[in-house]
Amino acid sequence: MIDPIRAIAWLRDHPSVMGWIAVGSALTAVLYTLIIVIAITRMDPEYFASHQPTPGTWRDRHSAIRFLVRGLKGLLGIGLLLSGIAMLVLPGQGLLTILVAISLLEFPGKRRLELTLVRRRSILGTLNWIRNKAGRKALVAPGKSEDQ
Numbered sequence: 001m002i003d004p005i006r007a008i009a010w011l012r013d014h015p016s017v018m019g020w021i022a023v024g025s026a027l028t029a030v031l032y033t034l035i036i037v038i039a040i041t042r043m044d045p046e047y048f049a050s051h052q053p054t055p056g057t058w059r060d061r062h063s064a065i066r067f068l069v070r071g072l073k074g075l076l077g078i079g080l081l082l083s084g085i086a087m088l089v090l091p092g093q094g095l096l097t098i099l100v101a102i103s104l105l106e107f108p109g110k111r112r113l114e115l116t117l118v119r120r121r122s123i124l125g126t127l128n129w130i131r132n133k134a135g136r137k138a139l140v141a142p143g144k145s146e147d148q
Contacts, residue, residue, distance in 0.1 A: 032100055039103075040127055041134040048118050049140035070106070077104030115142045 011018055044050075061069075084097030102110075118124050119142060128138040 028097075032097070035100070037130060037134075040130050041136050043131075043139065045137045046140050048115060048142040073104045074106065077101045080104065118142060 078101070080097050080101035084094050084101055087094030087097055118127070118139075124139065124141055131138060
């Protein structure tokens with residue numbers, strides 16, 4: 001087990017490490033922001049209003065490719081989730097990392113959670129503001145009674 005007092009003392013004795021951690025954290029925040037903006041702008045406008053996945057995505061590929069992609073997304077999601085939890089007490093973008101991880105993971109109720117969040121006017125407005133800045137069509141709001 002790491003002794004937090006010794007770790008803090010070590011960091012105090014090595015200020016350049018804290019500088020590199022700060023730079024890495026800032027670069028990670030920029031990278032996550034870019035990934036999120038790209039994902040939002042590439043999203044099908046009917047994504048939240050439709051019950052079916054968008055045709056022509058990796059889901060239509062061979063079952064081995066689907067299995068591989070789902071496995072890689074799951075591993076990346078778990079890794080990011082663990083990193084995000086660690087970043088809640090360590091330097092880094094913990095909450096943002098956790099949100100990205102949840103978007104990659106598959107779990108029961110995920111679609112319902114997504115729809116609940118997107119039904120909030122402020123969230124849908126922000127998503128559509130980003131899409132508008134990128135010259136993309138606005139997302140169609142999900143229906144009130146959709147349980148998928």
